[in-house]
Amino acid sequence: MSNPPGIEDTELVARILRGESTFYEHVIKRYERLVYGFMLRKVSDRGTAQDLAQETFLIGFENLNRLKDHARLKSWLMGIAGNLVRDHYKRRKMAGMPEGMDVELTGLDPLQTAEQTERHEVLYKALAKLSERYRAVLIKRYLEGREYPEIADDLGLSVGAVEVCMHRARKSLAAAMKELMPDFDR
Secondary structure, eight states: OOOOTTOOHHHHHHHHHTTOGGGHHHHHHHHHHHHHHHHHHHHOOHHHHHHHHHHHHHHHHHTGGGOSOGGGHHHHHHHHHHHHHHHHHHHHHHTTOOSSOOOOOOSOOTTOOHHHHHHHHHHHHHHHHSOHHHHHHHIIIIISOOOHHHHHHHHTOOHHHHHHHHHHHHHHHHHHHHHHSTTOOO
16 A cells, blocks of 8 residues: 555645545555654664654554544554653663663664674663764664655755764764774774
8 A cells, every 4th residue: 555645744634534544555655654663763672662663653553542633643653652651761760770771673684794793782781872963963863764865854954964963973873883893994
């Protein structure tokens, strides 16, 4: 099912609420990168981010009838995502788990070498050390495949500011990786 670019969120919500539940696939397609990127910035763990993103859409679908202003679908979904992140950290704290990163690598080829696995772990730990803005631009560019104008629009920055931020983020990431893995050579 392709994402219908001409259908506004209000129409999608109206059709879903009228019983055309297959239109929720369009909602997921439209916002999955945004929600997943947000989750990844907040928890810096791919598996947890995927789980929380899926839970966001499930809760959204189950409670769509509570959305009063259908034009605010994106904001509403991001609110659900934010609540899930908060609840995630609250559960961790109650369980006595540290606030630090749990690096869980999912989907890796079992034949990967220990060195590759270590580099992935270091990458995610290094990402977690960056400021939220630096982490956001790197994730949007390299994991979400976004172009600079899209990143600028998402973050409310100029394209020039995104370029500067990206340059600084790469330098900070390289420094963080070098700190965590002294033999790191880019």
